[in-house]
Amino acid sequence: MIAGSRFSFVDLVGESIAGLFSRPGRAILTILGTALGVGTLVATLGIAKTAGNQIVTRFDALAQTEVLVEPVSQPGARRQSVIPWDAGARLSRLNGVEAAATLSQVPVDGLISAVPFNDPLRQTEFSFNVYAASADLLASVRGTMATGRFFDEGHSNRADPVAVIGPAVANRLNLTRVDQQPAIKIGERIFSVIGIIEEVAREPSLLSAVVMPDGTARELYDLGAPAEVHIDTVIGANQLIARQAPIALAPNNPDLLEARTARDPREVRQVVEEDVNSLFLVLGGITLLVGAIGIANVVLVSVIERIGEIGLRRALGAGRRHIARQFLFESLLMGLIGGVIGASAGVLAIVGASAYNQWTPVLDAWVPLAAPAVGAAVGLIAGVYPSLRAASLEPVDALRAGV
Amino acid sequence: MTLQAPTGVAVGPGHPVVELIDVSRVFDTTPPVHALRDVNLAIADGEYVSISGPSGSGKSTLLNLLGLLDRPTSGTYLLDGIDTSDLGDRRRASVRGQRIGFVFQAFHLLNTRTVLDNVVVGQIYNRIPRNERKPRAIAALERVGLAHRIDFRPDRLSGGERQRVAIARAIAHSPSLLLCDEPTGNLDSATTEAIMALFEDLHRVDGLTLVVITHDEAVSARAPRTVNIIDGLLTESA
Known part of the structure; x- marks a missing residue:
């Protein structure tokens, strides 16, 4: 019976953080990409919500107290007022x-x-x-x-x-x-x-x-x-x-009259949110995609640079999956940190925009909470290919190629 | 520090650590390259063997096989009595990590981590409990005479000191076999002398089983037992 190699979660986190901090400048720039994407998404959702809320507040003052009664326009017949x-x-x-x-x-x-x-x-x-x-x-x-x-x-x-x-x-x-x-x-x-x-x-x-x-x-x-x-x-x-x-x-024939009011505020809010969202969510999504490609690229470069380290870890007993796991986790960490920074920046942007316009900032609570998860998911997906590349290296070749 | 044998297989003095039986390694190029031909080699526990030969003779192939980094095309390799030929990739990795210590010509240290970290990293895959790793690393560094360099980064050390860190990393988890690939290839003669003395000491005092692969005749000659390899054929010198 041979005891298998182990790579505990604590060790995984420790090694991944050490890996990231070995090139802090590069890690920060990479994280920035995800942070921008996530930040745009959070700010978009928040500003759309805030603006929608604001428009409703303005409507309330005037339009929500107005009713206009007119005779129903009857096709063919001349309009007869009752x-x-x-x-x-x-x-x-x-x-x-x-x-x-x-x-x-x-x-x-x-x-x-x-x-x-x-x-x-x-x-x-x-x-x-x-x-x-x-x-x-x-x-x-x-x-x-x-x-x-x-x-x-x-x-x-x-x-x-x-x-x-x-x-x-x-x-x-x-x-x-x-x-x-x-x-x-x-x-x-x-x-x-x-x-x-x-x-x-x-x-x-x-x-x-x-x-x-x-x-x-x-x-x-x-x-x-x-x-x-x-x-x-x-x-x-x-x-x-x-x-x-x-x-x-017109108690005898109320159907001949038509009362018009401003649209329901909830409906207005939804329309405004949809308008703002559809435009900027696409923008945020693209930014996030670019961020993901950035992470994938940096992790891939990092794999190539650290071929020697990969060979060493294999010699020290690491299995292929331990190698894959480490690079995947580094990638995930970059995404996660980017998500946290992006969520904070997005919230600040909403508060800033609201303060400037004297609006009440409104944001669904799940948005800043979900943002780091989105960042982490982006990092995870971006890290798959580089990690598989790292894991597929033969230890002999890796030791020979890298220092 | 105590260099205990890993649990699992009973190992006594004189018990063979390495047994190569009719091992061949052929590379599927055109034409095929016979890097090793029917090699038979037994290395007992506590032995110090040097394997020498000119470049292209099959030294590196033999080292890769001994280190479980490569598989023989035919033949059997028993390490600590375990038949490694049948093992899958995962099992080979764990046997490699637990029973073999590597010392490379290029040191292979992580330059962004401290000396102590480098030795600790050598143990993370080996099921060594976390609280034992630092004491083991410090003991290994003391053993190679680098206790005063614990917090240094490897790139601030001399070549000889770096190789000592690598040796500390290789012995910290008490391997059955210390495999050294051209350990003095990047060192000057004075430093080479010091490293060879350290190897002899580890062999004599700690009873480590040591295999040193080198093309340097002077280094090779210091081992009690010398094996030559030429064109994939092993010859034992007296």
């Missing part, structure tokens, strides 16, 4: 609605001007969109007034010829103040301007439009029914309100 004029009042009763208002385009003939005379040197008549709206419009699009006031229900009920104008209109018409209630002409009709809008968070077309009360539009322009309803909800209520609004507005 929205009632008291839509704003009806919806305000729903729990979760902050403000609701109708908005419709008013078909006007002729241009809009502020002065009652023709100046041959300047354009004085312009074409702007004219809208009719209910009194809560400003709140439901989260707008603010630059000066003056928005019209109220009284204006609408009396069909007063008043209008609120967007800042772009005010600019073209040279209106800056409304305390004198300046008059503008819409076609042949005169309206007094009672307010100028400063900013709106939604429906930016209002910035270059003239808005009059619903009642005025019905009286003067025979407006049939509101075209759409803008609803501002409390955060998180938009999906609920979107289901309830058509029923509240």
Whole structure:
């Protein structure tokens, strides 16, 4: 009975580390390749996650409180609105609605001007969109007034010829103040301007439009029914309100109305992550592949350089598998160290990018934990061929060839 | 240090360590090269034998066979009574590691490791318990007179000192057979003298079985028993 040669795990680790440290510079450069690859992967996954999270946070603020109700477009038939004029009042009763208002385009003939005379040197008549709206419009699009006031229900009920104008209109018409209630002409009709809008968070077309009360539009322009309803909800209520609004507005045939909301945040996040991921994961994968080839190359060179050592170890009793194991483990160690460094660098990159953009860094916990394993696997795979080469050497040839 | 025989096979004084019976080695080149022809050689435990011959005579082939680095084409090689002809690659490696110590002309030291590490590495494949390796290595280094160089790197040592490290590595695991391949080939005459004296001492005091292969007549002549090899044929000189 002959006791077989042994190469215990502790000895394997010791010899492999000693082998790596015999050429520290080369080992570090080789490790760098894997570190870059793993780092790119970790940073990519983290930044995609962070950016996705960030986009969702921004969406929450505005889009997740918005609902728009419109008549369903019916193919063939002309669009028939079933929205009632008291839509704003009806919806305000729903729990979760902050403000609701109708908005419709008013078909006007002729241009809009502020002065009652023709100046041959300047354009004085312009074409702007004219809208009719209910009194809560400003709140439901989260707008603010630059000066003056928005019209109220009284204006609408009396069909007063008043209008609120967007800042772009005010600019073209040279209106800056409304305390004198300046008059503008819409076609042949005169309206007094009672307010100028400063900013709106939604429906930016209002910035270059003239808005009059619903009642005025019905009286003067025979407006049939509101075209759409803008609803501002409390955060998180938009999906609920979107289901309830058509029923509240048209209990007899809610199917004729369609409520639109921003996309589900989770869906948005996924799309963003997929976009970022697909691009950079490929990049990280290529880097990792290059890193693997680097390791394979260095280990192969190391095998050729250490032929004498391989011969010596065979003479000292090492079997082929002990030789293969040692080179394989050296390769694995380089990959593993690269993975650890890469994971750390990747996390730092995520934190750095987040700090710069004032984002909240988000990263799945398994990513930095799995990264060293990925590095080790890369090293292991890269080491297979060189290790087999080392193991296949005949001890006689190895001893003769190397010193 | 105590140089105990490896367990497994009973070895007494006069017991043959090496027995070559009708061993031939033919290399499959065209035309075939008969490196060794029907070689018969027995080396008893504790013997000191030198094998000499001109280059190309088959010395290296014989050394490779004795060291289990190569297999005979025909014939039987018993090492410590173990028939090595039937052994597979793995078993040969373990027999080689446990029962043979090698000393090479080119030293074959690991230059990035300390002297002590080099001697310790000589034992890692041999089932020698980890806690015994360092004491054995230190004892072997003391034996060859290098206790003061333990923490040096081999590339800072002289040629003679390097060969002493290699000898310490070869004897640290108490082999049955110390195989030396041109051990003084890279050394000057004064250093050669010191190394040969060390060999004689190991043979006489520690009772090591020693085979020295050399082309140097002066080195060869110092062994009590000399074997010549010419064109693959062995002749024993008186």
